[in-house]
Amino acid sequence: MTPGRSNVETLSATNVDHGELARLDAVVAELPSGSPLGAALQYVSASVRRGESVTLANDEELLTPARAARLLGMSRTHLYKLLDADVLPSRRVGRDRRIAMADLVEFESLRHAQRAELAERFAHATASRALLVDQLAREEA
Amino acid sequence: MPPPRPTLRCIREDLQSDWGDTAHQRAVTDLDSCPPLSGLDHPAIQHLSALFGVEDGASLNRESISGLTDPMWWKLKTSRWRGAVYVDDDGQTWLCAAGLRRAGEKSDFYSSFTREIGRLGAAHFLPTAEDKARLRREVAEARLATWEESLYTSAVTALASAQISGRASFDVPGLAASDPALASATVEVAILTDDDPEDSIGEIVVAVTPRDWARQELLARAEIVLLAAISPDEQSWVAGHSAKQRIFSVTDSAEAVEALVAQSASADRTPGETRAGAVSHYTHKSRLAEHYVIGSAARALCGVYFVPRQDPEGMAICPQCETVFRSLEAT
Numbered sequence: 412m413t414p415g416r417s418n419v420e421t422l423s424a425t426n427v428d429h430g431e432l433a434r435l436d437a438v439v440a441e442l443p444s445g446s447p448l449g450a451a452l453q454y455v456s457a458s459v460r461r462g463e464s465v466t467l468a469n470d471e472e473l474l475t476p477a478r479a480a481r482l483l484g485m486s487r488t489h490l491y492k493l494l495d496a497d498v499l500p501s502r503r504v505g506r507d508r509r510i511a512m513a514d515l516v517e518f519e520s521l522r523h524a525q526r527a528e529l530a531e532r533f534a535h536a537t538a539s540r541a542l543l544v545d546q547l548a549r550e551e552a
Numbered sequence: 553m554p555p556p557r558p559t560l561r562c563i564r565e566d567l568q569s570d571w572g573d574t575a576h577q578r579a580v581t582d583l584d585s586c587p588p589l590s591g592l593d594h595p596a597i598q599h600l601s602a603l604f605g606v607e608d609g610a611s612l613n614r615e616s617i618s619g620l621t622d623p624m625w626w627k628l629k630t631s632r633w634r635g636a637v638y639v640d641d642d643g644q645t646w647l648c649a650a651g652l653r654r655a656g657e658k659s660d661f662y663s664s665f666t667r668e669i670g671r672l673g674a675a676h677f678l679p680t681a682e683d684k685a686r687l688r689r690e691v692a693e694a695r696l697a698t699w700e701e702s703l704y705t706s707a708v709t710a711l712a713s714a715q716i717s718g719r720a721s722f723d724v725p726g727l728a729a730s731d732p733a734l735a736s737a738t739v740e741v742a743i744l745t746d747d748d749p750e751d752s753i754g755e756i757v758v759a760v761t762p763r764d765w766a767r768q769e770l771l772a773r774a775e776i777v778l779l780a781a782i783s784p785d786e787q788s789w790v791a792g793h794s795a796k797q798r799i800f801s802v803t804d805s806a807e808a809v810e811a812l813v814a815q816s817a818s819a820d821r822t823p824g825e826t827r828a829g830a831v832s833h834y835t836h837k838s839r840l841a842e843h844y845v846i847g848s849a850a851r852a853l854c855g856v857y858f859v860p861r862q863d864p865e866g867m868a869i870c871p872q873c874e875t876v877f878r879s880l881e882a883t
Contacts (some may be wrong), residue, residue, distance in 0.1 A: 470684035486755035486801035496794035526857040527849035529791040534859035547692035
């Protein structure tokens with residue numbers, strides 16, 4: 412991988428030499444247990460061994476909205492609404508926008524409450540409706 | 553004016569037999585499953601509507617029970633039943649007492665009823681606070697159901713329209729015709745086709761802009777009805793709001809989204825009815841029991857948020873969760 416300033420790097424599982432992988436595993440084995448660097452490298456090794464490609468991104472890296480939407484599991488149109496409303500910060504690049512990975516990570520954690528709330532509202536819909544009927548009945552009086 | 557109805561005392565004490573549907577007799581104690589009392593399957597109740605439910609208050613065949621004036625009582629006669637009917641100050645008609653007609657007996661229903669009035673007082677038979685509360689609840693339920701039906705129709709219509717033109721908007725009305733609109737809603741459909749049909753993506757985005765902030769619970773109900781109308785699978789929806797709009801989206805293959813649009817129009821669904829998850833997810837076990845018990849949302853390894861409430865046994869495991877779990881095991 413070239414140390415990039417502007418690219419999010421993808422290591423394709425089919426490109427990796429298994430001899431190199433073995434050398435990586437040896438290096439990881441020598442790191443102290445609990446080492447965060449060791450854990451990250453081990454994740455790369457395990458994924459590639461399973462045939463899964465790995466994407467690495469610098470927190471300073473800039474993502475396209477399409478990429479960001481995919482990472483967030485969100486519709487592109489939905490994401491654009493949030494960019495327009497400035498809920499998720501972005502920078503203009505030509506006619507489009509770029510989103511910093513760090514901002515994306517923070518945004519994702521802020522959304523937790525909203526996503527949990529929706530799941531809970533679905534689950535409690537029947538009980539909530541009964542309460543609503545009670546409330547409306549009181550207003551009829 | 554709501555239709556004529558029996559009092560709860562009359563149902564419990566007087567209507568002991570002749571039920572067309574015994575489930576109705578049992579249902580009266582269960583508020584949630586009971587049909588409106590005016591529609592219960594008993595000949596006395598059904599005849600009540602036929603005789604007293606007509607609009608012309610001129611009461612063609614109504615006969616009062618002689619001797620009773622404060623209040624006045626009307627007679628109800630079917631082949632087997634006799635009843636005493638009361639019209640309250642609001643104009644609501646009540647069946648307050650009933651009994652089987654006994655041919656050839658010395659005292660008929662109306663004589664014994666008159667005696668009971670003398671002995672216990674009219675108040676014993678008149679509708680109670682519980683009767684009136686029950687009526688109000690039924691009226692509220694009917695109003696809400698009508699409102700939900702029209703909201704469901706608006707959502708389905710907007711979805712079909714958005715599939716063609718890209719977006720469609722409509723107002724989320726208040727409960728009463730004279731109430732201001734609760735919110736405005738927009739439905740957007742985007743199909744992004746790729747050369748490779750497997751990569752074609754479909755998106756549905758619903759944005760709700762609240763206008764009347766006083767009716768939070770009603771607006772919350774409106775959102776559930778809207779989302780359920782468009783995609784009834786709870787876990788298909790992703791929430792991400794801005795300061796002014798509440799925004800929800802579904803992302804799937806173009807084919808799946810087109811199927812959603814088609815199904816919304818043809819299905820005969822109950823407004824607000826949703827489906828819980830069809831696959832079981834992995835989530836952190838430390839809070840799983842808590843989530844089950846208090847009904848709070850858990851985050852699955854695959855990123856989906858859900859309230860665990862089904863038995864995962866027998867369900868297929870979410871493939872995305874499986875993948876993430878295996879990778880965690882390997883580290």
